[in-house]
Amino acid sequence: MPFLDETGSELLLGNEAIARGALESNVACVSAYPGTPSTEVPETLSKYAKKLGVYVEYSTNEKVALEVATAFSWSNLRAMATMKHVGLNVASDTFMSIAYQGVLGGLVILTADDPGMWSSQNEQDNRIYGKFAGVPVIVPSDPQEAKDLTRISFELSEFVGTPVLMRTTTRVSHTRAPVTLGPLGDDVKLPNVRKGVFKPDIPKFVSLPANAKKNHPLVLQRLEKALEFARVHELNKREGFGKVGVITQGVEYLYVKEAQKDLGLDLSILKLDMVYPLDKEVILAFAKTVDVILVVEELEPFLEEMIKAILFDASVSIPVHGKDVLPRVDELGYWKVRNALERVAGMQITYADISQVPQLPPRPPVLCPGCSHRNVFYAIKKLERKAVKPSDIGCYTLGAMDPLKAIDTCIAMGASVGLGSGMAKAQDQRVISTIGDSTFFHTGLPALVNAVYNKSKMTLIVLDNRITAMTGHQPNPSTGIVADGDKGTHLDIETVARGLGADYVKSVDPYDLSALEEAIKEANQATVAVIVAKQPCALIRQRELSRRGEHAPLYAVDEERCTGCRICVNMLGCPALVFDREMKKVHIDEDLCAGCSACAQVCPYNAIYEMDEKGSKNFNVMRDDVKERWQRWYTTLF
């Protein structure tokens, strides 16, 4: 098992390197809510959790994950909570308080930011959270540093007594590169999860105003102590003797180095591994040796503004460039950094010879063939074109794409329910919200309570595929399996919704389009209606069926019956449906088809048939045995 080797090198993803760093740091708990680009940290550890003395947990949301990790820290054990950048918004209430209260066992919070928004709703710069809360921020630039700085972060956390925010970006978390392995922590190698001891300490752990008032000055003292730690461990490294100075961090450092090499530039570079708090003395000493400073950092002028303030206070007047020559939006890259360096060094700008991409048919992400979310969107669009349709964060956000266009909004985790609740009061159209199972448990629950309590007339459709799919299939309460693969408690969403007081609750199989449509119609009679559309993620099902040596049935188009009306293509937009422009017929790509039969149910000419074992055509696609098969898929997969 190379990942658990104690010597040598491995090609590791930045996130795997962080997981590895946690194991080398003797971590006792890693808790997480999955979110790109952070997910591989818990995912990697969950594979080994049973063999190691580490508790790995998929929590229901990031705030809970941070609280679970805090419990380990306050029981004198090391812990890590991981999340994507917007996850820290959810965890921020707890985060801001524990910054005052401090830690016992080392506590590291990983925030994986997403400059360029490869898979996020914003590109907020979470370094600012460190400054906001008053906790140190550590920033690695590649997988090796990600591992090494994870260890450093735990040490820093314990030396200072503060939580530490480790901030990566997509290009660090999702870069794979050689990493030198070190020894695993002794306790990690024990087969059982460790137990610590919690000793009550009311002034520290109870954030009554009187206690908080005493704790706030401690936050500032801890920041001073963090500077001391950074000096001892040389977390801010200077290199070169050029008169042009660059202050940088993270993956930006690698862009600077590559451009420097290509330009043959003599630079002085200050690379910061700890970007908050900033060491005044280090900045001033660096500034004294250069004529001009360029701050190379993605997104906000976080370092730039602090550096300018430090120089102003010390009456040092050298030009400091940053966001005047580098963009404040999107990620940086080689060319942007190179051109900024050329400008600041007074060189001729090299205009990259980049070819124009021609106009091409776009290929945005789409719902997979056989995905039952598609059926729900089809039904909503068919029945309730005028409804207001808030949706949420998950694969189903793709319901906004052509040709489905069956959602109107997506804000943040759980917001479909809260916004729906408000829309019921704000306007007169019917409200139909859609949310996934994991997102429902994450932050949908309190908003559903709100809708019931305030009598907001709305229909909530929970797209229950029993897995957190978009981030790569992590289990959640609807799966009923916990992170290490053991059985947890399966929470049935129908039961939960009834318990919360929704006045119409119905589970339907979204593969059965007429049952689904019936439920959507019925639900309009209720005040708060919850429809649970139960069908497992088609990818999981296909994988599981192939493991069992079974396969989903194949569907095909009868060319004589097909009129080329394209209703199936235009209403479903399934990637397995291919329209032949010359023949004016649709055919089904059998490599892609997952056998859901939605197209067969939608076809007005009954031109799509199920191929049975002997190869004969069965045009009766809604038989009882088919419905039983779907039922079996839902109940026996997990």
Add this chain to the structure above:
Amino acid sequence: MVYNIVLSGVGGQGILTAAKVLGKAAMLNGLYGAVGEIHGLAQRGGSVIGFVRISENRIASTVPEGTADLLIAFEPLESLRYINYARKGTTFVVNEGKIVPVSANLGSTTYPPIEDIHKTLSSFGPCYMFDATSISKELGSTIFVNSVMLGKSASVLKSILPVDCIKDALLQSLPRDKERNIKAFEIGFNA
């Protein structure tokens, strides 16, 4: 020395696995292999790009635009979509097997003819186009496309990475069906 590889295709084709294999091969050859992955919004069906940079020293994993030495496209349309990474002299290894995007089915756009794609790519540098999908299907399934593509790419990469390094890296990353994947690799190598 820095050698820049861009891999592109459609989600589900195994682009990121192929990128990982090349990065691993670089490492087995004593070089620094940096692999850049983008994990998109959906599990299947969207356009996907991955990077591999082979170097003596550590380096960022993103290939700068206009600097690719090799562009490996698992689907023809997805070669053109990333032509901004190409330069004069870029080598192309392209699978001819089409996957028609939903947008082209809806009738809003049309899929360009394969000959036009070949012509555009050839105006940059050598372009090897072949039907990796059919080769893979003959072996029993489309899941061998990435091994076929790796085989063909290995023949282009001979001067950078020994073929055996790539084959070893492939073997190490296969959970099962090693035999058919190696066969796919070899057919691709000789295609």
